[in-house]
Amino acid sequence: MKFSELNKGCVGEMLQLPLDINIQGLAFDSRQIAIRSGVVFFAIAGQNHDGHQFINDAYEKGVRLFVVEQKVKMKSDASYFLVTDAIVAMQALVKMHRIAYNYPVIGITGSNGKTIVKEWLAQMLDDQFDIVKSPKSYNSQLGVPLSVWAMGEHHNLGIFEAGISQTGEMARLEQVIQPTLGIFTNLGEAHNAGFENLTEKAAEKAKLFAHVQQVVYCADHTLVDQVLKAAVSEQTVLVPWQIKEQKGKKYVMDVLQKTFTFYLKYDDPASVENVMHCAATLALLGYDQGFIQLRLNRLSSIKMRLEMKQAINRSYVIDDTYNNDLYGLEVALDFLGRQNQRAKKTVILSDLYQTGLSNEQLYQRVNDLLQKNNIQKFIGIGEEINQSSAQFHVSAQFYSSTEEFLAAGYSPNDEIVLVKGARDFEFELIVNNLEQKAHGTILEVNLEHLIHNLNYYRSKLQPQTKIMVMVKALAYGGGNFEIANLLQFHKVDYLGVAYADEAVELRKNGIHIPIMIMNVSPTSFRLLKEYNLEPEIYSLDQLIDFLDYYENMQDLPAIHIKLETGMNRLGFTESNLQRLIEQLKLNKHLKVKSIFSHLAGSDDPRHADFTKQQAARFERMSSVIMESLWYKPMKHIVNTGGIASYPELHFDMVRLGIGLHGFDPTQTEQGQLKIVSSLKCNVSQVKKIPAGESIGYGRSGFAKKDTTIAIIPIGYADGYLRAFGNGIGQMLINGQLVPTIGNVCMDMTMVDVTGVSVKSGDEVVVFGEKPTISALAEWIKTIPYEILTNVSQRVKRVFLSE
Numbered sequence: 001m002k003f004s005e006l007n008k009g010c011v012g013e014m015l016q017l018p019l020d021i022n023i024q025g026l027a028f029d030s031r032q033i034a035i036r037s038g039v040v041f042f043a044i045a046g047q048n049h050d051g052h053q054f055i056n057d058a059y060e061k062g063v064r065l066f067v068v069e070q071k072v073k074m075k076s077d078a079s080y081f082l083v084t085d086a087i088v089a090m091q092a093l094v095k096m097h098r099i100a101y102n103y104p105v106i107g108i109t110g111s112n113g114k115t116i117v118k119e120w121l122a123q124m125l126d127d128q129f130d131i132v133k134s135p136k137s138y139n140s141q142l143g144v145p146l147s148v149w150a151m152g153e154h155h156n157l158g159i160f161e162a163g164i165s166q167t168g169e170m171a172r173l174e175q176v177i178q179p180t181l182g183i184f185t186n187l188g189e190a191h192n193a194g195f196e197n198l199t200e201k202a203a204e205k206a207k208l209f210a211h212v213q214q215v216v217y218c219a220d221h222t223l224v225d226q227v228l229k230a231a232v233s234e235q236t237v238l239v240p241w242q243i244k245e246q247k248g249k250k251y252v253m254d255v256l257q258k259t260f261t262f263y264l265k266y267d268d269p270a271s272v273e274n275v276m277h278c279a280a281t282l283a284l285l286g287y288d289q290g291f292i293q294l295r296l297n298r299l300s301s302i303k304m305r306l307e308m309k310q311a312i313n314r315s316y317v318i319d320d321t322y323n324n325d326l327y328g329l330e331v332a333l334d335f336l337g338r339q340n341q342r343a344k345k346t347v348i349l350s351d352l353y354q355t356g357l358s359n360e361q362l363y364q365r366v367n368d369l370l371q372k373n374n375i376q377k378f379i380g381i382g383e384e385i386n387q388s389s390a391q392f393h394v395s396a397q398f399y400s401s402t403e404e405f406l407a408a409g410y411s412p413n414d415e416i417v418l419v420k421g422a423r424d425f426e427f428e429l430i431v432n433n434l435e436q437k438a439h440g441t442i443l444e445v446n447l448e449h450l451i452h453n454l455n456y457y458r459s460k461l462q463p464q465t466k467i468m469v470m471v472k473a474l475a476y477g478g479g480n481f482e483i484a485n486l487l488q489f490h491k492v493d494y495l496g497v498a499y500a501d502e503a504v505e506l507r508k509n510g511i512h513i514p515i516m517i518m519n520v521s522p523t524s525f526r527l528l529k530e531y532n533l534e535p536e537i538y539s540l541d542q543l544i545d546f547l548d549y550y551e552n553m554q555d556l557p558a559i560h561i562k563l564e565t566g567m568n569r570l571g572f573t574e575s576n577l578q579r580l581i582e583q584l585k586l587n588k589h590l591k592v593k594s595i596f597s598h599l600a601g602s603d604d605p606r607h608a609d610f611t612k613q614q615a616a617r618f619e620r621m622s623s624v625i626m627e628s629l630w631y632k633p634m635k636h637i638v639n640t641g642g643i644a645s646y647p648e649l650h651f652d653m654v655r656l657g658i659g660l661h662g663f664d665p666t667q668t669e670q671g672q673l674k675i676v677s678s679l680k681c682n683v684s685q686v687k688k689i690p691a692g693e694s695i696g697y698g699r700s701g702f703a704k705k706d707t708t709i710a711i712i713p714i715g716y717a718d719g720y721l722r723a724f725g726n727g728i729g730q731m732l733i734n735g736q737l738v739p740t741i742g743n744v745c746m747d748m749t750m751v752d753v754t755g756v757s758v759k760s761g762d763e764v765v766v767f768g769e770k771p772t773i774s775a776l777a778e779w780i781k782t783i784p785y786e787i788l789t790n791v792s793q794r795v796k797r798v799f800l801s802e
């Protein structure tokens with residue numbers, strides 16, 4: 001399809017068309033363009049992000065086809081199509097693309113389980129069909145067209161998911177997917193905000209099935225049944241299934257007037273339901289009980305995210321066994337390409353299956369991707385990849401099997417290793433070898449949620465206001481380089497740290513954006529120049545030491561002046577302002593980047609008057625300094641609490657700290673933020689304690705009756721404070737909150753699990769979605785900051801990304 005054909009499918013105006021070539025790819029984020037010619041860039045003006053600002057970026061990368069929502073400055077050799085809504089235009093374009101294919105397409109919607117059902121169906125059918133499916137959980141107004149665009153000649157089955165959040169959305173997605181067969185997974189209470197009530201939500205979802213031949217659903221969901229009957233056309237056959245009998249692992253299901261008996265390895269209700277949707281769909285496609293059972297046995301659990309873990313020899317391993325197609329590889333390489341904390345990058349990849357391409361074409365594509373993402377080392381494992389070694393032009397090694405590779409004894413060194421393989425290659429053995437195994441307790445850091453929070457706070461700023469993110473104390477315990485690297489990628493303006501050492505580590509790990517340091521002692525002045533770091537200067541003595549050190553140097557580090565306005569911590573007071581100004585006048589080569597202060601009570605409306613006083617003093621003091629300078633430094637005063645509560649005090653920059661991690665100290669924005677960190681481990685042992693016996697050091701815990709306890713491998717040396725002992729703290733095991741019993745030890749804690757079904761190895765959530773860090777803070781009468789920054793360095797950080 002040529003760019004000019006946009007005119008046929010969507011309402012808009014072709015502004016200029018010097019170039020009219022076939023459309024090869026769609027993009028809306030200029031950072032993620034790996035250019036082949038024919039990419040169309042859709043400039044979408046969103047709430048937090050305006051795509052029009054990235055048009056030049058995209059042009060620089062080689063894009064010449066643009067769909068825009070407003071008139072922009074045009075380059076003479078690029079084509080531009082003007083529309084009112086670029087997402088609608090993308091949908092219209094993909095709808096035209098979709099019509100070219102007439103193989104079956106399965107459309108999946110429902111409140112929960114869409115992605116799992118899609119992935120499991122693909123697992124069960126991947127040797128029967130060449131499948132094209134939504135990557136990850138791409139099911140939005142934007143995700144759906146991007147998914148359906150991947151449909152090609154060489155596929156013969158499509159599986160796409162669709163999700164909505166308000167009325168009117170599903171009809172648009174239906175037009176793009178045009179499913180021939182439907183699956184309605186279920187209805188939950190989630191995302192109710194955009195709907196009057198549950199029935200309206202159900203009816204909207206059912207619109208995906210307006211033209212399907214059949215639709216599969218669980219007969220127990222009566223509302224689903226009811227809305228489907230109203231939504232579908234006369235030709236559509238409804239295919240409800242129902243579990244008639246269950247005993248242990250045996251499930252008897254009725255569907256299509258037939259009875260099937262299956263044995264399932266899952267026992268939680270959600271997984272059983274998801275599995276049954278798949279089984280019923282296979283029955284509908286004509287497969288028999290034996291075939292379906294074999295496929296059910298093979299199902300593997302679906303990891304929804306990429307995981308980056310700390311590995312041996314100062315390395316990281318990105319564990320990606322979730323997706324084994326070319327697109328999944330692109331996503332993972334893109335993630336790897338963005339990690340700057342190590343210069344060396346390695347990819348370990350198995351044979352890829354079911355791509356529909358010849359081996360030559362396929363591994364040429366893989367080689368292109370490796371080169372585009374600057375991968376220095378490639379390790380291919382498998383017969384086919386081995387035979388295609390001629391396609392690789394990066395430094396590469398090949399092994400015919402995982403055993404052969406493991407026997408060769410590979411060990412990384414200061415590098416980031418992406419491990420990606422088909423299930424039957426058992427690459428988990430490789431990941432297991434590379435992972436740092438010091439300690440089973442992990443701090444999971446959800447990078448998507450972190451960026452959600454960043455963008456939430458950004459949406460509160462005027463477009464010209466800059467943002468500094470405070471990453472002191474290892475980014476509030478979350479992990480320094482990884483978070484700083486992500487913030488750099490998302491174009492924050494400044495980072496703030498407490499000490500020079502922290503800043504030097506960031507510089508050594510690929511961080512090049514400006515960094516402000518709050519406590520600089522004379523012993524670290526040398527580092528400022530060497531690593532291009534900017535100190536906070538808070539007193540006359542410090543300023544004079546600094547100027548002495550850099551005497552005779554014209555190009556000395558820029559500084560930030562801290563003013564004392566009410567915190568009574570560091571900062572110039574009003575009384576020594578004149579002396580400061582004298583120094584600034586004497587040293588005209590010294591560049592003041594900013595003048596700032598810190599609020600003592602921005603989180604609490606009771607201190608509103610005091611905050612205003614602080615601000616007034618800040619204005620007064622900073623203008624006196626400004627008058628003496630021939631240029632204008634930036635001014636800033638608010639932290640997280642102030643961003644939300646005092647928009648009038650944002651000045652030129654804001655300093656975001658705890659908000660990034662999902663805590664709103666003012667409590668007013670809490671509902672909009674997402675939880676970033678979860679501290680998790682697994683039960684070490686479960687024990688029965690007879691009534692009357694004591695538990696742990698100091699014998700403070702007593703079994704008043706016969707008691708079952710679980711021993712949890714986390715103690716005060718990990719940051720689980722001793723104050724949580726003796727029932728003050730609770731942990732989540734198998735969905736239940738259980739209290740501690742006895743004192744917290746250095747490396748272990750005991751919890752009372754009497755009456756709860758718990759076995760060794762079960763997952764324990766110390767904090768996360770539940771219980772929250774705020775709850776933990778309340779239990780021991782402290783603040784979330786302290787709980788977060790306490791998690792010890794020996795706890796391994798695992799970074800999650802979609």
Ligand SMILES: *Cc1c(COP(=O)(O)O)cnc(C)c1O
Nearest residue numbers: 470598639640641655656657658
């Ligand atoms: C830590 C810090 C911040 C961030 O504070 P939050 O309350 O976490 O947002 C801002 N400014 C300075 C000077 C800080 O030390």
